[in-house]
Amino acid sequence: MPPKKKTPAADPVASQEEDVSMAEAPPEEPTEDVIGDDANPAILGVDEQPIRVLAGSSEKAASYEFAKEDHTLGNALRYIIMKNPDVEFCGYSIPHPSEAVMNVRIQTYEGLALDALEKGLTDLMDLCDVIAEKFVAAREDYTSEMQS
Amino acid sequence: MDYDPMVMDTEASGPTVKITEAGANHVDFELQNVDLAFANSLRRVVLAEIPTMAIDLVQVEENTSVLADEFLSHRLGLIPLNSKNIDDVVYTRDCDCEDYCELCSVTLSLHAKCTSDDIMKVYARDLVVDAQRANQYVGNPVITDPEGLGTVICKLRKGQELRMRCIAKKGIAKEHAKWAPTSAVGFEYDPHNKLRHTELWFEQDPVKEWPMSKYAEWEEPPQEGEPFDFDAVPERFYFEVESAGNLEPDAIIQQGIKVLQQKLAAVIRDLTDGEGETNGINGGGYDAPRSPDLNMNGQWQDAGYTTPYGNGGQANTWSNAGAATPYGATPYGQNGANGW
Numbered sequence: 450m451p452p453k454k455k456t457p458a459a460d461p462v463a464s465q466e467e468d469v470s471m472a473e474a475p476p477e478e479p480t481e482d483v484i485g486d487d488a489n490p491a492i493l494g495v496d497e498q499p500i501r502v503l504a505g506s507s508e509k510a511a512s513y514e515f516a517k518e519d520h521t522l523g524n525a526l527r528y529i530i531m532k533n534p535d536v537e538f539c540g541y542s543i544p545h546p547s548e549a550v551m552n553v554r555i556q557t558y559e560g561l562a563l564d565a566l567e568k569g570l571t572d573l574m575d576l577c578d579v580i581a582e583k584f585v586a587a588r589e590d591y592t593s594e595m596q597s
Numbered sequence: 598m599d600y601d602p603m604v605m606d607t608e609a610s611g612p613t614v615k616i617t618e619a620g621a622n623h624v625d626f627e628l629q630n631v632d633l634a635f636a637n638s639l640r641r642v643v644l645a646e647i648p649t650m651a652i653d654l655v656q657v658e659e660n661t662s663v664l665a666d667e668f669l670s671h672r673l674g675l676i677p678l679n680s681k682n683i684d685d686v687v688y689t690r691d692c693d694c695e696d697y698c699e700l701c702s703v704t705l706s707l708h709a710k711c712t713s714d715d716i717m718k719v720y721a722r723d724l725v726v727d728a729q730r731a732n733q734y735v736g737n738p739v740i741t742d743p744e745g746l747g748t749v750i751c752k753l754r755k756g757q758e759l760r761m762r763c764i765a766k767k768g769i770a771k772e773h774a775k776w777a778p779t780s781a782v783g784f785e786y787d788p789h790n791k792l793r794h795t796e797l798w799f800e801q802d803p804v805k806e807w808p809m810s811k812y813a814e815w816e817e818p819p820q821e822g823e824p825f826d827f828d829a830v831p832e833r834f835y836f837e838v839e840s841a842g843n844l845e846p847d848a849i850i851q852q853g854i855k856v857l858q859q860k861l862a863a864v865i866r867d868l869t870d871g872e873g874e875t876n877g878i879n880g881g882g883y884d885a886p887r888s889p890d891l892n893m894n895g896q897w898q899d900a901g902y903t904t905p906y907g908n909g910g911q912a913n914t915w916s917n918a919g920a921a922t923p924y925g926a927t928p929y930g931q932n933g934a935n936g937w
Contacts, residue, residue: 491646491771492690499867515864521641522860528634567868574861576612576635580628581854583614587626588847591616 490549493517503552511555511562518551519543526553529576530569535560539569617835622741624846625783627815628834633786636834640784642860643853644770644777648688649680649843650703650736651775652763659760662751669751673763674775676721676748678703680843681734686767697764699729703736705763711753719759721747736765739842778844778852783837788813792829 493499493516503512515522523541530539530553538556555562610630618625628636655670662669692701704727711717721738722745730736740747751759770777787794788810797803812835840846 489772491769500864518860519641521638521646521857522864524634525632525638528632563868567865570861570865570868573635574858574865576631577854577858577861579612580614580631580639581851583612584626584847584850584854587614587616588619588624591619 490517506562508561508563509557511566513553513555513566515551515553517549519549520551523551523553525573526569529573530555530565532572533565533568536565539565619846622842622846623837623839624850625835625837626850628836630832631834633831633834636784636786636831638857639853640782640836642857643779643838643849644782646769646771646856646860647778647844647849647852648683648767648769648856649776649778650678650683650686650765650767651773652676652678652705653702653766653768654697654764656762656764657760658762659758661757662753662759663757664751669759669761672750673707673761674773676724676750677739677841677843678765679734679737679739680778681845681848682732683735683767683844685731686735688768689766697766699727700731701766703727703730703765705736705738705765706761707750707763708760709751709753710758711755714755717753719750719753721750723750724763741842778841778849779839780841781837781839783835783839785810785812785835785837786831786833788816789819791819791826792831793825794831 497516499516501514503514506512520543523543527539527541530536535557536555537558539554541551541553543551553566555565557565612631613629615627615629616624617627628639652670652673655666655673657666657669660666660669664672686703687701689697689701692698694701705724706727707719707724709717709719709723722740724738726736726738738747753759768776790797797807799806816833838846838849840849844852
């Protein structure tokens with residue numbers, strides 16, 4: 450067996466020397482600011498990759514991992530991708546509730562899984578546009594109706 | 598695939614919105630011909646992801662009240678602040694400034710001292726908003742009561758004093774509930790429970806024991822002995838959005854849809870940006886998590902029976918021919934040759 454490295458913890462003399470009183474202790478290393486807070490479920494960390502392809506993915510069947518996303522995007526996206534007739538299967542999951550990670554699996558009959566994902570996103574975008582437009586129109590109708 | 602998606606699609610008529618009631622603090626509307634997933638996304642985004650302003654940092658200069666500093670800071674954080682045109686304010690983490698500045702924050706100061714024998718109440722209206730801010734609305738404490746006082750922050754006895762600087766920042770309710778734009782979001786569909794998405798608990802008769810929703814008369818009640826429709830999906834969603842005062846109810850819905858779109862735009866941007874890069878979506882996912890046997894040419898790195906201490910596992914110290922001990926010849930006879 451190779452000789453054990455001397456660690457400070459195993460050496461009582463060394464650790465006693467390092468022991469200083471509260472007043473003399475050097476100031477604590479400044480902690481990183483909110484920027485790059487990987488633990489914050491609401492903010493994407495600085496070096497955090499927002500989307501990545503999971504291992505074992507092929508052109509027509511791929512799994513994508515979304516960082517800091519949840520059911521808000523997952524379920525709506527899953528539904529809209531499933532509406533695409535080229536798509537054989539689409540499902541999403543949140544592997545663990547303590548991890549702010551959402552996985553989407555897409556399998557297609559024809560075409561790339563990536564194209565299906567992009568189409569799903571743009572379709573959902575268009576749907577949002579329609580709802581926003583309809584809401585504003587309905588709100589204006591309601592006010593004019595109330596006034597008359 | 599030889600089917601027309603539009604034929605089987607129930608939403609051929611397109612989504613519709615109908616306002617059922619609206620006021621200064623609430624808007625009730627019906628969303629039709631969208632799917633449950635989208636309606637729920639809208640509910641979730643309105644509840645937790647619309648940016649608003651709230652006090653986030655408190656510098657306590659003087660606090661001789663009976664309430665602890667952190668207790669008061671918490672109370673200050675929960676005061677709703679006007680967040681109209683919040684798009685003018687940037688997130689502090691995206692701002693170029695060192696700590697915080699007028700572009701990413703609003704400063705409110707509070708200075709109150711009780712000099713009379715009566716108990717003095719400190720209200721939200723006593724917060725003085727600094728003029729250095731992104732626009733004229735952002736950061737004003739929300740005051741809706743007829744007296745124009747706002748929420749009570751603290752009570753002071755004679756001689757007690759409060760002096761603090763509060764820094765309000767932009768944030769979302771996912772991070773802390775003080776940034777919530779709504780006090781409640783009602784979300785309802787299928788008032789007759791025709792889809793059996795819920796099971797009503799009852800003692801004798803669920804029809805008698807459960808009061809009808811106010812939306813029940815809007816939809817056809819189930820017929821006596823009607824068979825269960827396996828193809829039915831929810832189509833009409835009833836929203837009741839109640840503002841906390843920091844945003845107008847209409848603005849909440851419009852912001853909600855916008856936030857959802859920003860989410861989508863961010864994902865689309867990341868998808869297109871990643872193309873061609875090693876770590877990108879087409880680069881085979883270099884950083885992607887993988888099982889341990891990948892990238893090892895289909896073989897395990899070692900067969901599993903070697904130790905990290907060398908000597909190959911087979912030629913172990915105890916298996917020398919002749920069974921010599923590590924101590925060489927024993928005093929009890931010839932090495933290797935058993936004396937007995």
